[in-house]
Amino acid sequence: MKRDFLQNDSTFFTKTPPLGILVLFLFIGPISSENTIQKIQEGESFLKVRNYTAAYQSFSDASRSNPMSTRSLLGLADAAKHLHKDQEAFEAYNKVLALEPENKTAIKGAVLAYARRKEYQNSLNLLKPSLEVDPFDPVLAPIQIQILLEMGSYESALKKLEISRSKFQNSKEIQILEAKVNGKTGNFSKSYHLWNTLLSSSSDDPDLFFNMASLLIDWSQKSSDQEKRQKLEMASEKLERAISLYPDFEEAIDSLVRIKIWQGDFSSAVSLSRKLVSLFPQNPLYLYLKAFTEEKGTDKDFSAKDALTEILKLDDLDSISRQKAESVALSHFPENHSFRRKLGEYRMQRFHSSKNSLLYDMASHHLASARELIPGQPEVQFQTLSEYKRTNFFPRYLNLLLFLRKKYPENQKYQFEIENLLNLMKQSIAYKEGLLEITGDNLVENYGRTPPVVLLFDLSDKSYLGDYPDLAFLVSSSVRRNLSLNPTVSLSEVLESVRNNPASFDIKADPYTEILPYTESTFLKIKDSAKNGIKPRFLVYGSLKYENHSLHIDWTIKDSKHEKILSAFRVFSKGRDFIPEAVARSISKISAAIPPSGSVLKVKDEDIIINVGILDGLKKGNKVQIFNTSGKSGEATIEEIDYFLSKAVPDNGNKGLKSISEGDRVFWKR
Missing domain, CATH: 2.40.10.410 (FlgT, C-terminal domain)
Structure with missing residues (x-):
């Protein structure tokens, strides 16, 4: 009996939790729940003061404690959104919708998350079921108008706003949307009046100051030069007010950096861009603005290199930042500097990759870039020799052979090749006519070439105060540099003369992009200055637009003598090496369009x-x-x-x- 009892007793303890565990569970449950609530309250307090990093941490802890808490998930999504953790925010909103499909805050958040990805149709589809039930839902109806505005459907947004106004007469959100709609449809004066009215009742709201500044920036784009300056000055004041109310206001700081660049106030622009990078150290756009402003700044401490190096660490396929890095390296660092060497070695890797893929134009572009960055590297010299031979570029090929023979006298192949070339050279028209001469270790050529003279203006940038201020200049310079290697055209250098001494030509570069794009008046001033020199006959100009990681360039080629458009074409490129690809294709088409x-x-x-x-x-x-x-x-x-x-x-x-x-x-x- 005793044994049976013990056996039963043992079974009892294995099947039933000990009393201590039950007591512990009863205590832990409420403690865990209280901890979750405390973390949520902490997070909500941090959100109110816009401390998104701390809010994100609190809501992360809360959602780990209770993954089913919609309150913690919504807070997590809100904080993550402001920290550019867009995917995490989107997932948190979706988790809430899985738990509560009609949660309006989650619907609104997910709709705006789609909009940030420019997936506007998904935004509208998500709103549709709720708005079919209540077309004037006070939370979701204004969001629909906002999405229509963002996707450029201004007339539809205006129509929805007219219908909604009577239902939400005193709604601040509708008043804000009305101001935005009027701004986007070009009714700037009315929009300005509406923002002023809103500010009179909410003078401590940084978002309102930011929105008014955004209107003034849009308005400035459509204004004359003098009015543009005034509008941007007013926008600058509004942004400074917004930042004084909320010192870490990301969007306001970003906009103010761009205005300071336009105004030429690079010391302020450097300070503001550094602030952005301190808030978001891995944001490539802010790192680029930092590099751009630091290079333009007066201290010349070459710290632009550090920001560009960081961008390329984050994404070594970033074609724009790589182009900028090469420009900075060539302007500020000697050939033996590690910064230039690494950039040059990368170009050689891309050269081999393109060559192995039989993309010879791309390979030539990469090799030309490497030749600028690290001209003394043996690998660059050997591959350049092969390139000259492949393209039958006799004078450059022979001169490089003569140079390499002197550098590597033990290599008999160079001597044999030189002897063969000299024998062939003696049969050429140039040699027979006395236009070729060997002097020491150099071939002196005098073919008297007079190819068509081309003036290639800077491309204009279709974006206004865009993410990459000097993108149009970088692309234009690359096209000019590579086109100058083509002996079938003669590239006019008058644009560089204008850039170096604009006052003597009475021509001003664009204050933000520093480009010199084509206009009739600009060309006439250049033409007048070249009366006694070589007049460029063929004009090449156009515009570019960069969006969604792709580059669109529209080119026009004009015969200025006969006032005739010879060709107009578009170049599109995206993905890895999109700038070299666009440049190589542009040069090929420009060269083909110029009459020989x-x-x-x-x-x-x-x-x-x-x-x-x-x-x-x-x-x-x-x-x-x-x-x-x-x-x-x-x-x-x-x-x-x-x-x-x-x-x-x-x-x-x-x-x-x-x-x-x-x-x-x-x-x-x-």
């Missing part, structure tokens, strides 16, 4: 020597048209041709020769 031309170098007894050849697309047997200042002076047929020069025989024999003079222009159809 040259001139007569020599008039001989039976033929003429012209300074164009295989490089320019000419072939043996092609017909060329010859013009002087009075008109057409003759026609000729290509009889002999090499890379840079051709020998042509006039169609009318000796009679034709008499009408042709040195310097006459030569044209043909590709």
